[in-house]
Amino acid sequence: MVKLVAKTPCEGLLPFSYGTVSLSEVTYDSLTSVAPFVGKNKAVADVFKAAGTPMPAVGRATGKDGQRAIWFGRGQILLAGLTEEGLEGLAAVTDQSDAWAVVRLEGENADAILARLVPLDLDKGVFKRGHTARTQVQHMMASITRTGVQTFEIIIMQSMARTLVHEFEIAMKAVAARR
Amino acid sequence: MRITCPICGERDRREFYYQGAAVALDRPAPDAGPQAWDDYVHLRDNPAGRTRDLWFHEMGCGAWIVVERDTVIHEVYSTELAEKAAR
Ligand SMILES: [Zn+2]
Numbered sequence: 001m002v003k004l005v006a007k008t009p010c011e012g013l014l015p016f017s018y019g020t021v022s023l024s025e026v027t028y029d030s031l032t033s034v035a036p037f038v039g040k041n042k043a044v045a046d047v048f049k050a051a052g053t054p055m056p057a058v059g060r061a062t063g064k065d066g067q068r069a070i071w072f073g074r075g076q077i078l079l080a081g082l083t084e085e086g087l088e089g090l091a092a093v094t095d096q097s098d099a100w101a102v103v104r105l106e107g108e109n110a111d112a113i114l115a116r117l118v119p120l121d122l123d124k125g126v127f128k129r130g131h132t133a134r135t136q137v138q139h140m141m142a143s144i145t146r147t148g149v150q151t152f153e154i155i156i157m158q159s160m161a162r163t164l165v166h167e168f169e170i171a172m173k174a175v176a177a178r179r
Numbered sequence: 180m181r182i183t184c185p186i187c188g189e190r191d192r193r194e195f196y197y198q199g200a201a202v203a204l205d206r207p208a209p210d211a212g213p214q215a216w217d218d219y220v221h222l223r224d225n226p227a228g229r230t231r232d233l234w235f236h237e238m239g240c241g242a243w244i245v246v247e248r249d250t251v252i253h254e255v256y257s258t259e260l261a262e263k264a265a266r
Contacts, residue, residue, distance in 0.1 A: 058186055058187075059187070073239075073240040073241045074186055074236075074240040074241045074242045076241075119190070119191035119193055119194065120190070120191070133187065133239075134187070134238070134239045134240050134241075135190070135194060135238060135239060136193065136194060136238040141237070141238045
């Protein structure tokens with residue numbers, strides 16, 4: 001029997017840092033999308049509430065490091081590191097653990113780096129801790145959440161992990177060089 | 180060009196995919212006859228001025244949106260979720 005070695009999407013690529021900012025990989029135990037059936041939004045919210053992590057509103061994320069519920073698009077929530085019990089008959093629940101790569105951008109000027117890659121205003125005045133958006137990083141569709149004053153979690157399709165790291169490296173070097 | 184997604188707010192045009200005229204929401208009845216179906220499937224106006232298009236917030240939330248805009252001056256007048264416009 002072949003012994004398979006588990007590798008994370010950014011294995012061998014991260015972490016690194018330039019100037020004040022670092023980029024590292026975040027590994028959640030599981031990623032699960034939850035899409036409430038028509039008319040079941042309230043019932044799903046009740047399940048979330050009972051489980052201790054409120055269902056996030058549009059453009060918001062709830063939870064804490066390692067356990068988040070992230071608004072993930074129209075009618076969809078991504079559970080990161082959270083289990084999904086009690087949703088039978090209420091929502092379409094899909095295991096996405098092997099579909100996405102998650103990275104954390106952290107440090108002073110992190111938003112200046114994202115400003116080079118994302119066509120969306122992520123300034124702390126309008127995009128605060130707990131805010132999330134579906135948008136793009138260069139040409140790649142992404143989910144971006146501000147998890148701290150200068151900390152962001154970026155979720156990207158796993159097949160694009162290497163490209164994502166490459167794009168960030170260019171932007172991070174450029175911002176560091178101009179300090 | 181900026182388009183306001185009813186869910187996400189005002190976003191860069193790059194986040195959207197353009198599908199075409201919003202006639203796709205006005206599907207004829209199954210027994211409407213060949214002329215109505217031929218119009219629906221094949222015939223499109225090509226207006227210089229106001230037009231209703233379907234756009235897909237592909238890089239954003241994934242919503243289909245009806246955008247009313249002007250092809251001459253590029254002004255966007257209104258946006259609405261296709262699921263609401265179709266009702
Ligand atoms: Zn949207």
